[in-house]
Amino acid sequence: MEIFNTFNLIGDVPTDLVSFTFFIGTMALMAASVFFFLSLNAVDAKWRSSILISGLITFIAAVHYYYMRDANIEGGDTTFFRYVDWILTVPLMCVEFYLILRVAGATKNLMWKLIGLSTIMLVTGYVGEAGMGDAALWGLFSGLAYFAIAYMIWFGEAKQLAVKAGGAVESAHRTLAWFVLVGWAIYPLGYMLGTEGWYDGIQDIISLDMDVVYNIGDAVNKIGFGLVVYNLAVSK
Numbered sequence: 450m451e452i453f454n455t456f457n458l459i460g461d462v463p464t465d466l467v468s469f470t471f472f473i474g475t476m477a478l479m480a481a482s483v484f485f486f487l488s489l490n491a492v493d494a495k496w497r498s499s500i501l502i503s504g505l506i507t508f509i510a511a512v513h514y515y516y517m518r519d520a521n522i523e524g525g526d527t528t529f530f531r532y533v534d535w536i537l538t539v540p541l542m543c544v545e546f547y548l549i550l551r552v553a554g555a556t557k558n559l560m561w562k563l564i565g566l567s568t569i570m571l572v573t574g575y576v577g578e579a580g581m582g583d584a585a586l587w588g589l590f591s592g593l594a595y596f597a598i599a600y601m602i603w604f605g606e607a608k609q610l611a612v613k614a615g616g617a618v619e620s621a622h623r624t625l626a627w628f629v630l631v632g633w634a635i636y637p638l639g640y641m642l643g644t645e646g647w648y649d650g651i652q653d654i655i656s657l658d659m660d661v662v663y664n665i666g667d668a669v670n671k672i673g674f675g676l677v678v679y680n681l682a683v684s685k
């Protein structure tokens with residue numbers, strides 16, 4: 450899709466939807482990082498590490514977006530950078546759940562379970578997406594780990610701790626749980642658009658490139674997640 454052609458007066462200006470979303474994604478993630486880092490001193494000491502991690506998540510992603518933006522313009526593959534980014538940032542999101550629920554007595558055990566499941570989710574997803582195995586099968590394994598994460602957060606240990614904490618922590622947890630259920634569901638959709646399996650034909654219904662869908666997912670989830678944490682930190 451050739452949009453923004455009119456602006457293509459100098460070098461590497463994005464001329465299609467995919468590179469445009471890489472470009473705008475880099476900017477948005479960088480801006481969010483600056484915002485979170487500058488907020489560090491404005492929040493109560495007990496929330497400082499949560500805000501720091503929000504900033505690290507968007508900063509790590511911004512750096513990877515900078516590289517993916519380049520790789521995309523050069524016609525290269527972005528899968529590797531994409532998964533390196535995720536394998537660093539998704540576990541940090543699991544740490545956020547732990548830090549928030551610590552007030553209700555969350556243990557490191559809960560954090561490691563979430564990190565373990567997210568690692569399984571991403572490694573199996575990478576195997577399928579990098580063409581190292583049957584994409585539909587590895588996508589299914591990945592989906593099961595995703596389901597286990599969503600279950601823990603919505604109904605399992607994490608949920609019970611949130612209820613115990615009550616108040617602002619419980620409502621922040623509820624919002625983050627929605628991000629995991631709805632926001633994270635954007636990713637398997639992108640995966641189905643970019644790989645082959647029983648879901649072939651989905652491209653006829655949703656005519657978006659896999660990278661565009663992943664880029665939307667990252668902007669929503671990484672920045673949104675951070676803002677929920679920020680909101681909690683300034684409310685208490």
Ligand SMILES: *C/C=C(C)/C=C/C=C(C)/C=C/C1=C(C)CCCC1(C)C
Pocket residue numbers: 535538539570571573574575588589591592595633634636637640667670671
């Ligand atoms: C900042 C990045 C985030 C929040 C990335 C999340 C990624 C996922 C929830 C990916 C999930 C996948 C499946 C559930 C099945 C297909 C393979 C994946 C890895 C795309």
